[in-house]
Amino acid sequence: MNEKRRGWSFLCPHRKEPSPPPSPTLKEPWRKISWRDKQKDLQYVQEYQPENSNIKSLRILLYGPVGAGKSSFINSVSNILRGRMTIPAAASATTSDRSFTKSYETHKIRKGKGQPKTFYPFVFNDIMGLEEGSDAGVSAEEIKLVIKGHVREGHKFNSTSPLPDHGPGYNPDPAPDDKVHVLVCVISANSAEIQDSVLEKISNIREIAGDLGIPQMAIITNIDTACGETEKDVKNVYKSKHLKKKMTDFSAAVGIPVNCIFPVKNYSHEIEINNDVDSLILSALRRMIDFGDDFIENMP
Template structure:
């Protein structure tokens, strides 16, 4: 049996009950009265699964596979071109109290400008801004928000990377992600990482998602990523997004909810400090 297929006897991380996490997220409301919803910004290399994670969260809460954030299964370039906010619908007229912002992916010589991500963190990027890999947003542009409120700012930053690509990331992309991480740290914004596509990286997870935190190979990649970008292990989550499935299932939901609950808790801590 190859190393990539070998499993620990017991999972190296145990997850809370799905129902408990689901109820927490359904009832969540920011305590800080200056904020209507918790803003989560996703960043990472092209094709990492940022839009897929938003769709997967939506799928968990709708109880069916949802595709709201557009994805491209064939192009090697970023499919996300505009700065867009995604809300998760609760009832016909209401939404959950956390929102996602998706941005263009990083590439070695193209992709989103690091300075644009920094401006988004501070709330200077208006909804609908079209990213340009040759030109960064400046205060003379119509899409620049000169006077952002706490509501406009990012409250938690999430780095999304395919777990099988951890060792393949170019030095330039790693440098860009580190620069964004440093900018967020300077602003006091908490950060987490989601490592996606574990089923492609480990055959045992492809067979059974319950093996996600038993895979020796995936644990090695998590450790490697932790060293590479300085994330503590308890801030790194393995998630299989919904993409080939046509129905939701409890096993995948649990891992998605586990990551989302931690994201929301980190963001709430940040808002409480403001």
Template structure:
């Protein structure tokens, strides 16, 4: 008796025209354990690496800090508070976050979260520059209308190497249709200030699952996505980041459990941040 063979089995659906047949960047899928071990065993030669994130309101700065902590703890966390409504920056203070390794110890890197950039409000670019130099104390409440002055109690007059920013991370949402001129001007100004201070910089492209439906269905399509490849090229062309310094990531927002593939992208960005910051500190 002849078996019925489905048309789907004989003729599989054609690949999506929005996805390339091959990845345009190699990703160590299935090797999360190795990257995680590198992070867990990392020991700085001099100082803990200080990583500061900046970007527009709602780009995913605080969410990325939570996502890193979720990866390292193996469970979803939300210590850096976020807001689902958007429009205005939910982060209003200069906040320092360390991640507990075992009780009484923490990982040898520190995240600094800041208020988001807005068109007429948000963090002053001058405050970002002061923070990079180590002049801003933890807990400083940002004033969108005026930057921190030397007479303010939250001004650190004599910053140490540990107070300074060792790697700067520009956070850009991949879901934006285009980059606004005002945002580009501010982001570029910060980038050039970091160059003058010789602080290494990388960029992370967030919300990639919202930006590209193919990635939303399967995150392993991230480096096959035509849209994300074009978006990275756009960010590179507008802000000047080399494409290999732009890392697409998916932050944990609605999930209740971590995922190895999501963790892989986050760890890829994190290890670059740590290595870049370590090189900066050692070169001083």
């Protein structure tokens, strides 16, 4: 019996041990970001002025599926620029397949606390979300009217009744400031696979904007809840294999180049400003401003 035990003990080390699971992160980040240089990007945004003197405010339109985090992104930008928690755009904390935003709203961000009130020379527009099915959510045709500046402030979207060109919500003679200068698609990294009908709407909207020469980009939200490594440390975002695949898959699905897609974490449960969260949001915001300013520079 002792001999058998010794023999079994001798053979054990030669058994093939199971391989450890692959690491969820890359050794090196695939995109560089200066985490310690938040102040540089913040100053750039704070000092921005449109190149085209006919444009008082660069208009940034956010669109995307329901619950992607459009309103939360606007609030997050406001938090950074005002240095505290703010809620300029009403956002929902619950999950739903119906859009929380129903009307066309322009969100300005106030500078400091001085008098008289002054605002940053860029604004955000938050619209009804893209919903599954042809008769739900905002339509591509209504977004086309928004892009061209034909939708008045406060217009309530109705998925079953598109805006007529003679109704009270229609702006027949839009000024350059009324038009959209950069189009941003907002997608949640934590959402299930995007439905074909929603992808078709995104493609139609991209085609409309492309015909008008509007610059386009995308942000991917909820990177912390979609990836455990990023939840531990948001600085792992560009090391996360899962998030990189999300970005490349989305790029392939809708045609937005990967270098025009930016992952962000919106403020959600925090009650204080976080420099790493700010760095990602400012990185995306700076590109929105750059792309939009290039566009308005060439406007007549």
